[in-house]
Amino acid sequence: MSAPRFAFLGTSGAVASAQRDNTSLVVEADGVAILLDCGGSAVQRLRRVGVDPLALTHVVVTHLHVDHAYGLPSVVRQSGLLGRRAPLSVVCRPEHVEPLRALLTVFRLWDRPDLFPIVLAPIDLTPGARALTTGALSVATTPNDHGSMPNFAVRAQAGGKALVYSSDTRPCAAVATLAQGADVLIHEATFAERDRTDHRSETHASAADAGRVAAEAGVRRLILTHVGADYHDDVAALAGEAARHFGGVIEVAEELRFYTA
Template sequence: MSNRELFVLGTASAVPTRRRNHNGYLLRWDGQGLLFDPGEGTQRQMAHAGLAANDLNWLCVTHFHGDHCLGVPGIVQRVSRDGVAHPVHAVYPASGEAYWRRLRHAAVFHDTADITEHPVEGGGAELSGEGFTLTALRLDHGIEAYGYRLAEPDGRTMLPEKLREHGVRGPAIGRLSGPLLEECSVPRPGQKMAFVMDTRLCDNVFALAEGVDLLVIESTFLDSEERQAAEHGHLTARQAGRVARECGVRRLVLTHVSERYTEADEPLFLEQAGHPGAVLARDLDRIPLPPRRRTGD
């Protein structure tokens, strides 16, 4: 099982369908779980996916339209009910503080959840996780919305043949430095993931997606509704594909599909995206990050 994997819990936009639940995406990143935009039904979808409240370390809300946040009350209450002992970091637009409070305390329950709140305002924020940074950047939607970018630091990959050649083994490997370290290893770019929901095309969409291994991005509409997409602050599949190509994205995950489209329409999303690494997400898909790459790959 991959230690870095996206669990797709829901892929609908404003209205769920028989085949698509409201939004919900859990990224398993080593020992951390980051849940993005839990809509209605997220608890049950997590059960279907074999996930539990203890798998959650971060709860990231892009904006406070219902399909992106109405699952928050159930998630928060489940964290308490299941006795999750570790803190859960909650990231959300500061302008929606009143909505966050209503969702956080939407019903009566025995509240034992340890939730550390990180309201984001202005141009965005950068937060530190365990082995990664989480960056939030402002998007262009009808209300204040943020996209997220997760990145681990660059590192180095050891070359076993070079280590043997220099007789370096065991704990001595961790103490290598200077020219010998450079000779016995090669640069390894840190893995990166971006999450972009409701927005028109804007500079920060490209900034979030630049060079990521995995881009989860809304593609609410096809070309036939491009005008409506712009009016309502959304992207088309073709625009999502353009972002992925221009930013060197390795794996593109299209999601947040309007209820107007049928199963017969789905091949058009991939056709219009025009990206070789694209998938159209379906509920309960599990999508691993691509394998690590070295500098120059």
């Protein structure tokens, strides 16, 4: 059983740029893959990193902000055109089952006899509850704190290695708890500390916040993602800001390359 590897298909916040697309990543172990959030053209980007879109068993939609969910109908439609017959599970919060069903219905992708089965799979909201097991991958979740938008963080592990994806959140003790003992924390860093406002800090984290959460969790490595478009030309400054609070390895996520937990 091998450790999970993962690739960022997108690393930007709500606004994409020429360098960075909306946040999405694929996690793979022993030939089985799951998609964490679904912004951008996920199928095209999966192919660019060498992952067969038909290898996906689950798409995890952490919350219903546009930049994390708008690519789902495209993934479903293209998977059908590629000949998918196996069921695809869409993992989400319980209150997001019906909105996601409605989204797929708009594009005539729900409950079609000529399309593979789509299973909407609500998570258990108990912190640390197991959400899914597929192949060698085991995934647990915990609610985080994204202001008024219900959301959750994800822990994926295989082969004795674990990574945690914060999704969008302000600094949150529940995320640090989920990340205890993990090898990698993938944490949002939407803004720099110098640009903190009450509005931003109600729903998102700065790079400094991400560093503090990584230190609290005791992880080995911190990867910053969901970087606001204003910072795409100066991501090194965000890494430096996080380093003032976390002494481990710090990187800013790069798109379309594989990492290993």
